[in-house]
Amino acid sequence: MTEGPNLAQHDALYALALRLLAYNYPGQPGLDDTRLFVGALPPDLPEALPIPAGAQLLGSLMRGRQQIDVVFDTTLTPDAVLAFYREGLATAGWRMPKAREHGGFAHGSPTRDVTFCRSERGPGLRVDAVPATGVTQVRLTVLVDERNRCGGAGRQDPFARIPPLTTPEGSEQRAMGGSGDGARAHATAKLTTDLEVKAVADHYRLQLDRVGWVQSEAGEAGPAAWAAYSFTDETGAPWRGSLFVMRQPGAPREYVLQVWVDAGEATTAPDGGWAAWARAG
Numbered sequence: 001m002t003e004g005p006n007l008a009q010h011d012a013l014y015a016l017a018l019r020l021l022a023y024n025y026p027g028q029p030g031l032d033d034t035r036l037f038v039g040a041l042p043p044d045l046p047e048a049l050p051i052p053a054g055a056q057l058l059g060s061l062m063r064g065r066q067q068i069d070v071v072f073d074t075t076l077t078p079d080a081v082l083a084f085y086r087e088g089l090a091t092a093g094w095r096m097p098k099a100r101e102h103g104g105f106a107h108g109s110p111t112r113d114v115t116f117c118r119s120e121r122g123p124g125l126r127v128d129a130v131p132a133t134g135v136t137q138v139r140l141t142v143l144v145d146e147r148n149r150c151g152g153a154g155r156q157d158p159f160a161r162i163p164p165l166t167t168p169e170g171s172e173q174r175a176m177g178g179s180g181d182g183a184r185a186h187a188t189a190k191l192t193t194d195l196e197v198k199a200v201a202d203h204y205r206l207q208l209d210r211v212g213w214v215q216s217e218a219g220e221a222g223p224a225a226w227a228a229y230s231f232t233d234e235t236g237a238p239w240r241g242s243l244f245v246m247r248q249p250g251a252p253r254e255y256v257l258q259v260w261v262d263a264g265e266a267t268t269a270p271d272g273g274w275a276a277w278a279r280a281g
Contacts, residue, residue: 014038033064042068046123049140050088052076056135068142078129078136082114085127089116094125097150103162104187105175105257117150124150159185161239161261163211168193168203173257184262191255200255201225201245213241223247239263 017036035042038059041049045068051057055074062068074081086096094116113128126141159178162185167173171193178187193200198220205215205227218227229241241261248254 035062036060037062041070046142046144047118047125048092049125049142050085050092052081052084055138065144067144068140070140070142072138073132073135074138075134076136078131081129081136081138082127085114085116089125094118103159103164103185104178104259105165105173105189106167120150122150159187161185161233161241162187162259163207163213165189165204165207165257165259167191168195168200171195180261184260186258186260189257191257192253193255194253197223197225197245197247197255200257201227201243204243204245204257204259208241208243223249237263 014036036059039057041057041060042062046065049070051070051072052074055072055076057070057072060068060070076084097115097117113126116125116127118124122144124143126143128139128141130137159180165187168191171191173192174190176188176190178185180186191200195203201218201220205218208227208229209215211231213229213231216228216230219225223246225245227243229243231239231241233239239261240263241259244256244258244260246256248256
């Protein structure tokens, strides 16, 4: 029979976990401000957090006064978990912020998360529910600082100039993220499909045409296809856009997708479009 870890080992494991979880860059909570609670909630939560009956509370992590994460398992389905919080938090005075359509490549499966706000100044609470073997894994993230998503008025979404791009029928699209600021942005995704390169590119070109992007040129060569665009925003300012589709070498059903936008005078890119657009970003 193997003996469990002794007290010294528990203390060492706790110290290691804290060290690994603590932020390591300026302005973020350090080791002294990070606390881990095994099988328990923090004693000084800014707001009471309901937990479904029968759930197994794994523990929580407190990063100073900025962020608190709580994780637990439950036999409720992900949809039932979200319904539990929608009903319970609404009764307690929380609200769901107005949804903002996020540009870029949409996931091919429904999102199992929801955000709530106690007030315009926060705190904010994000609930993530992920199905696992026999249980649903739930993470509650309480954000007390400016990242709480509750006072979003006046914030500029770097992806606002990229329209939502949906998945071809019978295919699987996985958003891989992106980056941007007020003058430029890009989004990337992976696509698994039986479609050929031209059909994949045409699927996304059609969506860009529908939102008013004007195609200035397009091309296809072997495993790749691209298109260059111009469009204007709601103020009439000119923007440039680019779409790139690339089939993965050795994986004929796997594609990398990327869309770019940047502000400036819209001109036709020389020598094939995509390379020039990439340099401009």
